[in-house]
Amino acid sequence: MxxxxxxxxxxxxxxxxxxxxxxxxxxxxxxxxxxxxxxxxxxxxxxxxxxxxxxxxxxxxxxxxxxxxxxxxxxxxxxxLPLSAEEARQLYPIVWSLERLALSDVTEVSPDLIAKLRGLNRNLESATTPQERKQIDADWHRCLISVSGNQRLAAMLEGAKASIARYEHAYMDAAGPCDQSIEEHEHIASLLDESPALAADAIEAHWRRGLAVILVAIEGTPQA
Amino acid sequence: MxxxxxxxxxxxxxxxxxxxxxxxxxxxxxxxxxxxxxxxxxxxxxxxxxxxxxxxxxxxxxxxxxxxxxxxxxxxxxxxLPLSAEEARQLYPIVWSLERLALSDVTEVSPDLIAKLRGLNRNLESATTPQERKQIDADWHRCLISVSGNQRLAAMLEGAKASIARYEHAYMDAAGPCDQSIEEHEHIASLLDESPALAADAIEAHWRRGLAVILVAIEGTPQA
DNA sequence: TGATTGCATAATGTATACAATCCATGTAAT
DNA sequence: ATTACATGGATTGTATACATTATGCAATCA
CATH class of the missing domain: 1.10.10.10 (Winged helix-like DNA-binding domain superfamily/Winged helix DNA-binding domain)
Incomplete structure (x- = not known):
């Protein structure tokens, strides 16, 4: 052998x-x-x-x-292809719709998974490089949507997230996910086993905030 | 010249x-x-x-x-790749989530578009071949989601629908969309300018019924 | 008999070749 | 000066070539 x-x-x-x-x-x-x-x-x-x-x-x-x-x-x-506010306005809703879907119909969330989410979020807090932060943030979202067990959904989200990464790199703070993101992650994790519906609302709000940041960066006006 | x-x-x-x-x-x-x-x-x-x-x-x-x-x-x-009930259960929710998204945030629906939907639905009624019926049904859905103007969404839906077509061909009546589908289309079109939210619910129900038909065909049991 | 090895064949993954077509530059004509 | 056109090199889209890896089958051995 x-x-x-x-x-x-x-x-x-x-x-x-x-x-x-x-x-x-x-x-x-x-x-x-x-x-x-x-x-x-x-x-x-x-x-x-x-x-x-x-x-x-x-x-x-x-x-x-x-x-x-x-x-x-x-x-x-x-x-x-060029970046555009229009495309960002198209992409983000797709992502939050699909992540909402991942959280809907979830009957039981394993304590292990919530622990894993919290662990990743702690890693995110202590991460030093922007690259590391972005990586862990992506892992956190992957972990979150894994509750659905829907692989097709996961594959589609990978593609959409890759596109969004372009916008985040071009227009968001190079430091990566900020404290507010970490708080929102924690909030979502805590909602997960009580009320998936509220968690779904929270994840949508999370992405809506991300889109707002991007749009301000692109268009300048706070509310467009 | x-x-x-x-x-x-x-x-x-x-x-x-x-x-x-x-x-x-x-x-x-x-x-x-x-x-x-x-x-x-x-x-x-x-x-x-x-x-x-x-x-x-x-x-x-x-x-x-x-x-x-x-x-x-x-x-x-x-x-x-083989067909499976599991994949069908993954695909259909993706489609109805994305079509829901297309109908959300719609402020104003042009009368032209509703007329076009009704026209396609009449064509569907009078279509003769199964191939023609499937084609028109696909066109109807394309037309419906065009209200969003979201091209990325449209592209993703094209892919997901192509996958679903495999299931419909393998397990659904070869005749294509039935009378109930046509009724549901009409119902959705009529809801469109009054209440996009209700239209979104109706389109989800439309796809849920489609999934149910497929699952019965695959698994035999009416409610699984 | 049943499992295993070795070889021949076929198929894949990547590289290269080649014809079609695009693009830039230059030239002539208006 | 500007437009129209011609021409050459560069690039693409597709075909083909080649090296590696998989697959099937016969021969060998337990």
Whole structure:
């Protein structure tokens, strides 16, 4: 029994397609505006920069098109879509509707899960780097919607959240989730086992506040 | 000035990627179970059958993976995912949540739109072939959610509806939308300008009934 | 007989090739 | 000077090639 068998037994070998690994890198370039909006993506340059061929790059871009990062224009490749207040106004309600759905119809919430949410929230409090804070915040929401057990819902939310990340990066404080977010998380966690309906209202309010921040940043006017 | 210039001026020339055209064909093969579930898709056979190379076929399959039709397994290609009551229970609530969202926050509904809905519903009544009925039903729902103006929402719903079409084809009466559906459509249209909230409730009920039909067909028991 | 190994074949994942088309620059004509 | 057009290089969309990995089957062994 050699090391390969051990690897299989322990599920160490985890093969991933190149396109999945590239996703992170290319999304990052878009979020950080290294690939500017309204500009066609040079597939050759991107591929050689990433050390792969055009094929997996194009596969990744097709996925990013589904998530609303880019648009494929016949004959001129993939174009990075611009951010807009209008799109933000479209995206956020989708997210809060889907997270509401995750919390509806929940009959019983395990104490373990609430404990896990509280733990993540503590980690969020003590996190130092913005990157870490954003990561933990995303984990907290993933954990929250896991109560539904709805995998299709989780997958759709992943895509929508990725789009929203663009707006948060571009317009929100680079520090990441603030104290108010942490308080709201705690509030939601505490509501979870008493009244899922109230928790659903709270999660919607949480996102509404996030949208308001973004819209102020984009449009300047406090209430638009 | 030759015919090509005219074509461009009139926007007659509409270039589409092969992957988009293949989408319909491959989805159809899955829905009709010509590509059976739990079975890996032979890309070579499919490509030559469709008269194209593997490249656009694979691009299409990546899109179908996003819509939950297939799953890419590293090393063994794309596998057609099986239908399950569990997935149906996940999909339908997503659809009614998103259609609810489309109807919420609607301030003013144009009379034109209501007239168009009623017109489509009449077409649905007089449609003859099941294919036509399904097409018109889909158009009716597209028209309904267009009141929101939320394009991201519309795109997500397209994907979710495509998945649901698999269930409807496999388990619902092949005749397509029935008289009750038409009545419900009419009811929803009439509620639309008075009370969007009630219309939202009605559209949810519409989909809940659809889910119930599917679940009975899959599981047999009337209330599960 | 039943399980296992080894090999041959087929299929996948990625890279590369090639034809079509886009875009920028330059040139001529008005 | 501006427009129209021609031309070349660059880029895309699709096809094909190639290396790796999976799959099936026959031969071997317990």
């Amino acid at each position: 050699d090391c390969i068998h051990y690897a299989i037994m322990l599920e160490i070998i985890e093969r991933r397609h190149l396109r999945d690994q590239l996703g992170e890198a290319i999304r990052d370039r878009i979020v950080r505006q290294r690939l500017p909006a309204n500009q066609s993506i040079g597939e050759n340059a991107l591929a050689s920069e990433l050390g792969v061929s055009r094929t997996p790059v194009r596969e990744t871009l097709l996925g990013l098109e589904r998530d609303g990062f880019v648009k494929a224009v016949p004959g001129r490749g993939f174009v990075v | 030759d015919c090509i210039h005219y074509a461009i001026m009139l926007e007659i020339i509409e270039r589409r990627h092969l992957r988009d055209q293949l989408g319909e064909a491959i989805r159809d093969r899955i829905v009709r179970q010509r590509l059976p579930a739990n079975q890996s898709i032979g890309e070579n056979a499919l490509a030559s059958e469709l008269g194209v190379s593997r490249t656009p076929v694979r691009e299409t399959l990546l899109g179908l993976e996003r819509d939950g039709f297939v799953k890419a397994v590293p090393g063994r290609g794309f596998v057609v």
